[in-house]
Amino acid sequence: MNLLKNQWFLIGAGLCGILILVVLFLVLPNGEVTQPIAFNHKKHRDNNVPCIVCHRFYKEEKRAGIPPVNVCITCHEDVIYPTPEKIKIQNYFSQHKAIPWQQVYKVPGHVFFSHRLHVNRGNLACKSCHGEVGQLEQPVTKQLIPLKMKYCIDCHKTVETIDNPYECIRCHR
Ligand code: HEC
Ligand code: HEC
Ligand code: HEC
Ligand code: HEC
Ligand code: HEC
Known part of the structure; x- marks a missing residue:
């Protein structure tokens, strides 16, 4: 009787473990995601659509912005093909x-x-942090360059206007 209960407990614990792993996989920033449309950066770049047409905020704001559907529709309203x-x-x-x-x-x-x-x-190019996104023919599903703390600090070490690149409060507020 006790053994039977134990088995169920173990199976239950095992299933919980798997569930937690699945959730972590979906949530962790380096886990790959799937995108709803097969978006092709290279095709837009080859057609001279600049980054800022879609990522509209990087000049003035913290975020760059992921384009809403009404931005896409300005060019994809009538579909000839x-x-x-x-x-x-x-x-x-x-x-x-x-x-x-x-x-x-x-x-x-x-x-x-x-x-x-x-x-x-700072006058940095997008690719110094995001790699060659503009060349991608598939949607972005994972970070080309993992944006970890070390990556930020390694670059800051080379920046003249930043005197103590390790100062925690610069980035952690
Ligand atoms: C110095 C590194 C760095 C540079 C340069 C940079 N990014 Fe980012 N980008 C980041 C980081 C870090 C995040 C995550 C920001 C967050 O979580 O708030 C991010 C997030 C994004 C996102 C998704 C979230 C958002 O902010 O809307 C987009 C889109 C993006 N960047 C586009 C660009 C484009 C386009 C350029 C060039 C004009 C650029 N980035 C330049 C580091 C950078
Ligand atoms: C400034 C105009 C413009 C905007 C805005 C725009 N596109 Fe496009 N898109 C193009 C051009 C030009 C092409 C290449 C010609 C064609 O296939 O129609 C294209 C092609 C495509 C294709 C076909 C790619 C292929 O592999 O055949 C898809 C899918 C697409 N765009 C999705 C989007 C999405 C999603 C958005 C919004 C996030 C968007 N586009 C915004 C101009 C634009
Ligand atoms: C026609 C619209 C369009 C243009 C132009 C465009 N992007 Fe994007 N970008 C998107 C869409 C839609 C996504 C989300 C789908 C994906 O991940 O591919 C995205 C995703 C990204 C991401 C990942 C954001 C995240 O965290 O999920 C980065 C970084 C990025 N773009 C950078 C760029 C850079 C750099 C350029 C110019 C070379 C550029 N994009 C041009 C529409 C565009
Ligand atoms: C490729 C180089 C590079 C990378 C990578 C980079 N930065 Fe920076 N960062 C700069 C430059 C250049 C400046 C200075 C801009 C200026 O004020 O002239 C700066 C400035 C800053 C500042 C303001 C500093 C101050 O005290 O005024 C913060 C905060 C910051 N970065 C956070 C981050 C974080 C967080 C990351 C990683 C996600 C990151 N940076 C990645 C180059 C980089
Ligand atoms: C240039 C920006 C920058 C500086 C300076 C910086 N950090 Fe970070 N830190 C980050 C970023 C970005 C992340 C998130 C990405 C990651 O986990 O690497 C992070 C994550 C962390 C985390 C969470 C790690 C985890 O695994 O969840 C801790 C703890 C931390 N930093 C402590 C510190 C301490 C302590 C200092 C000062 C000695 C410091 N940081 C200085 C950018 C910075």
């Missing part, structure tokens, strides 16, 4: 639904990070 992926855009738009993009780059809440500061004031 419809493709399944373009039809998805129109369906989201006509159903007043947001495209459920999964954000890949995200720092924890205790970290202060600002695009304006780095792109505008």
Whole structure:
């Protein structure tokens, strides 16, 4: 009797363990995500669509911004050559639904990070932190360069205007 209970306990504990691993896999920033539309950065770049048309806020704000569907629809309203992926855009738009993009780059809440500061004031290119996103033919599903604390600090060591790159309070507020 006791043994039977034990077995159920072990099975239960095992299942909980698996569930926790699955949840962690989905939540951890380096776990791959799946994106709702097969978005192709390279195709847009080859057609001379600049980053800021879609990521509209990096000059003035902390965030860069992931484009809402009404930005996509400005160019993909009439489809002369419809493709399944373009039809998805129109369906989201006509159903007043947001495209459920999964954000890949995200720092924890205790970290202060600002695009304006780095792109505008620091004059850095996107690829110094995001790698060659503009060359991707598949959507972004994982961080090309893992944006860990060490990566931030290693670059700050090379910045003249930052005197103590290890000062915790600069980034943790
Ligand atoms: C400034 C105009 C513009 C905007 C805004 C725009 N696109 Fe495009 N898109 C293009 C052009 C140009 C092409 C290449 C020609 C074509 O396939 O229609 C293209 C192609 C595509 C394709 C077909 C790619 C392929 O592999 O065949 C998809 C899917 C797509 N865009 C999705 C999106 C999504 C999603 C958004 C919003 C996040 C978006 N586009 C915003 C101009 C734009
Ligand atoms: C100095 C490093 C750095 C540079 C340079 C940089 N980013 Fe980021 N980016 C980050 C970090 C860190 C995050 C996560 C921010 C967060 O969680 O608030 C991020 C998040 C993002 C996101 C998703 C979340 C958001 O902010 O809306 C997009 C899109 C993005 N960056 C685009 C860009 C583009 C486009 C450029 C160039 C104009 C750029 N980034 C330059 C570090 C950088
Ligand atoms: C036509 C719209 C469009 C253009 C132009 C565009 N992007 Fe994006 N970008 C997207 C969309 C949509 C996503 C979310 C889907 C994905 O991950 O591919 C995204 C995702 C990203 C991300 C990952 C954000 C995150 O954390 O999930 C980065 C970084 C990024 N773009 C950088 C760039 C850079 C750099 C350029 C210019 C070279 C650029 N993008 C041009 C639409 C665009
Ligand atoms: C490729 C180089 C580079 C990377 C990577 C980088 N930074 Fe920076 N950072 C800079 C530069 C350059 C400045 C200075 C901008 C200025 O004020 O001229 C700066 C400034 C800052 C400042 C303001 C400093 C102050 O005291 O005024 C903060 C906060 C900051 N970065 C946080 C981060 C975080 C968090 C990350 C990692 C997610 C990061 N940075 C990654 C280059 C980088
Ligand atoms: C240049 C920016 C920057 C500086 C300076 C910095 N950190 Fe961080 N820190 C980050 C970023 C970004 C993360 C989130 C990414 C990661 O976990 O590596 C982080 C994460 C952490 C974490 C959580 C790690 C985890 O595994 O969850 C701790 C703890 C931490 N930092 C402590 C410190 C201490 C202590 C200092 C001062 C000695 C410091 N940091 C200085 C940017 C910075």
